[in-house]
Amino acid sequence: MFHRIGQFVVKRAWWVIVAWVVAAVGIIGTAPQLTAQTDQSSFLPRHYESIRASVVQQEAFPASFTPSAFVLFERQDGAPLAGPDKEAMARVVKGLEDKKVKFVEHVLPVSDQSTSKDGKYALSAVGMEKDKAYTPEAADSAKDLRETAKKLAEGSALKVQLGGQVAQNLDQKDSSELANALIGLGTIVIILLTLGIIFRSPIIAFLPVVSVFVYSMVANGLIGYAVKAFGLKADSSVSAILIIVLFGVGTDYFLFLMFRYRERLRAGDDRKEAVVNAVGRVGEAITSAAGAVIVAFSVLLLSSLGMFKAMGPSLAIAVGVTAVASVTLVPAILSLIPEKVLFWPSKAWQREPESAKFAALGRLVQRRPVVVAVASGALLLAFSAAALGYKGTFDLAAGSMPKTKESMVVQDTMMKAFSAGAADPSHVFVKGKDGAKLDEAAFPAYVAELGKVPGVALVVPKPELSKDGTVADFTVMLKDGPATNEAIDTVTDLREVAHAKTPAGTDAVVGGVTSIYKDINSAMARDYSLVFPVAAVLIMLILGLLLRSVVAPWYLMAAVGLGFTATIGATSLMFQHLQGEAGVMFMLPMLIYLFVVAIGTDYNILMIARLREEAAEGHDPRTAASLAVRHGGPTIAAAGFILAATFGTMLLAGNIFFSEIGFSVAFGIIVSAFVMSLFFTPALTALLGKWAWWPGHAQLPGHGTEPGTVRTPEPAGRH
Known part of the structure; x- marks a missing residue:
């Protein structure tokens, strides 16, 4: 032939x-053009628990704030942040809000909770439109955010860097x-x-x-x-x-x-x-x-x-x-x-x-x-x-770009200054069976059980409730970085406890980046x-x-x-x-x-x-x-x-x-x-x-x- x-x-x-x-x-x-896709969850079938958790989150908390980027503040000389620095940080945050960067919905102010224990680092979380955060255009928004933040900090003692998912994508x-x-x-x-x-x-x-x-x-x-x-x-x-x-x-x-x-x-x-x-x-x-x-x-x-x-x-x-x-x-x-x-x-x-x-x-x-x-x-x-x-x-x-890139520097700094899992916390969603409302009196005991899991650094005491009261979101900080094997092992144990210890008449699913990797x-x-x-x-x-x-x-x-x-x-x-x-x-x-x-x-x-x-x-x-x-x-x-x-x-x-x-x-x-x-x-x-x-x-x-x-x-x- x-x-x-x-x-x-x-x-x-x-x-x-x-x-x-x-x-x-x-x-x-x-021929149609191919576009970049960086949302790892989109590559998993819907029957996996992390994807089911994502669906619960979207349905119960459609307006929930999930940070797409973080603005990291620190002093140029490495000293703790003082009063003038806090004023400069507030000015940067307000400037970013006023700039109305494309796809950006929220730029949260710095708070005590987003400041490291040693007072040297502070974070401002940036929220973007959920359906745009993983698109190629979001990388352009991250570039705009990064450049604008640095310009707004000029004349102060602050060093400003942008990290988080969209910055990593950029x-x-x-x-x-x-x-x-x-x-x-x-x-x-x-x-x-x-x-x-x-x-x-x-x-x-x-x-x-x-x-x-x-x-x-x-x-x-x-x-x-x-x-x-x-x-x-x-x-x-x-x-x-x-x-x-x-x-x-x-x-x-x-x-x-x-x-x-x-x-x-x-x-x-x-x-x-x-x-x-x-x-x-x-x-x-x-x-x-x-x-x-x-x-x-x-x-x-x-x-x-x-x-x-x-x-x-x-x-x-x-x-x-x-x-x-x-x-x-x-x-x-x-x-x-x-x-x-x-x-x-x-x-x-x-x-x-x-x-x-x-x-x-x-x-x-x-x-x-x-x-x-x-x-x-x-x-x-x-x-x-x-x-x-x-x-x-x-x-x-970390594997796909040099560690000297700004987003990687921010990630490493956040892991050292805050909980290693703070950048991408896990979430336990508890949902009442047949649409039943949740009994908030059972929450403290459930939080205590989740906190006993080896590898868990912190469970936020008060969960976020959906408007109809049928779903609760328990935020869980892990001790290890979200992409580490140790964190994946922790999520494996967390799932077992979350499922076994749910309050009567409820079901639980565990979501978040680490759950996706699991x-x-x-x-x-x-x-x-x-x-x-x-x-x-x-x-x-x-x-x-x-x-x-x-x-x-x-x-x-x-x-x-x-x-x-x-x-x-x-x-x-x-x-x-x-x-x-x-x-x-x-x-x-x-x-x-x-x-x-x-x-x-x-x-x-x-x-x-x-x-x-x-x-x-x-x-x-x-x-x-x-x-x-x-x-x-x-x-x-x-x-x-x-x-x-x-x-x-x-x-x-x-x-x-x-x-x-x-x-x-x-x-x-x-x-x-x-x-x-x-x-x-x-x-x-x-x-x-x-x-x-x-x-x-x-x-x-x-x-x-x-x-x-x-x-x-x-x-x-x-x-």
Whole structure:
């Protein structure tokens, strides 16, 4: 089939290119734009307790004041706040109220309750319209608030800073824009340099970059359509990851095709025939690899969390567009460029190097498959053992931007000067059954029970009552920061007490940011037990269809699983033990799954497809392994290096979250390419022999097939 696709593309190359350009212009010009979404609660299903608590709060306290930002006051010299400072603070608060900043509803005055015990710090809480607090426009309001507050404090001894959720969103936006620029630039530079070194041709170096720009815009447009059509909660924050996926995967597939195209030229094919044969030979591997990635991404639709439910299909669309372009647009372009122009100024494309390093690696696998399999497997197991020490953390704000950002400085100051959980207190909502009014006489005893929970710093003695008297809001301050594992453990205990000790005839639900993180934690555990097994089964089916085997998919997926656990282990060692972090970001295992398991499978597929191809041409299992490493190794090594290096550019972003993603995925890709695909997979396949292809082994030479069914070996120049 792919041979026919290659013929069609080569014969109608200009039509294929024009069709892509027209489609790109049409899709880009009409696609809806993605908007940022920063409200983590919107990513959870409604049956979780934190979301049910949010619903109760909205219905019972529609006008309740939930601070969206905090203005932090302190003296420039660090001394306690005095009388003139209090007058200056009042002037700043009044000025902010009078300014009528967009979306801002309240700016509360400083009080004794909002002043630290040592008198050095004071807070003014800012309330914004509830349906606007998490929108991109709210970040602009935060910028206005911050600048106005500083101007109003000029001439006084006060130092004024803005923190809280909307301020964090503003700082996060600024950090993300810089990170995206650095990642995009770093990715392009790495691709250009690496391809330039490999092929010694500026045209080949620029070709995938230009191509990816075209179909990345197509992919973004299609993602916009999908989000609108299916109501997904995708947002523009996925852009940094999307850049790397498109350039990484696009370059991978370009290399798959380019190496095979050059190989066919060396075998004596003319340009157009070489393109057709390259598509015919590698098209199935590209499609199968893309299929495995698309399936792995799409399975995230089963996730409980909206962030992954949207990210999976978005990335699947991007990979699908990339795969289609790789077997249509790229071959069409290659067929139109004379080889002497394409490879200029190098002439090395005309002959294969005699002392190829990968030929030596292939001979090692051929002679010592047991040693190679055991050594590479032991390395994976060693890193996998470290995964037992993995701990997840939930402080996305601290992880996604430098600690020097103003909102992070305010957060740290508030945690030291006030209760660590004061910025985002938890709320226990008690509701009368069947709309019955609450008995306020039972409140003191209930407050006392809540206060006994380990990790609770303070329970506000008098709860807020709804207008009809059927719901009470008990505000609970935690001793630990709202995003810490200790706070999540406290909320777990708080829920048990809140449910068990409710006054007669009432029900209770616990809400707040920490409660949301608690439910996200539960949702992640549920997702791991569902998403991973389903994805594994579907990827194994794809491998089985590609290889006509029920044996190979099992050890291939076992290898991928070891790569996954080894990556988690290495990341835990790097950040928890070497850098002293409390843990790694809670979503990291899912992201490792997305990129290491899904994309890393590409290299296994390319290698195993080459192994079967060599076996089908009559080579014994060990020779087939040697030749597969010799000819497939350069492609896998180059693709793995580029993809690992592009993810490594995330280390330039300057924040822990991107650093963890960059390190973990780069490590996982290196393991997938240089340990699994080059050593573990071919060594195991060599040991299993033709039984690796059972029941499809009957189609291989020596198993009763007709001589005519075995493909004629390629010209000697190929080897």
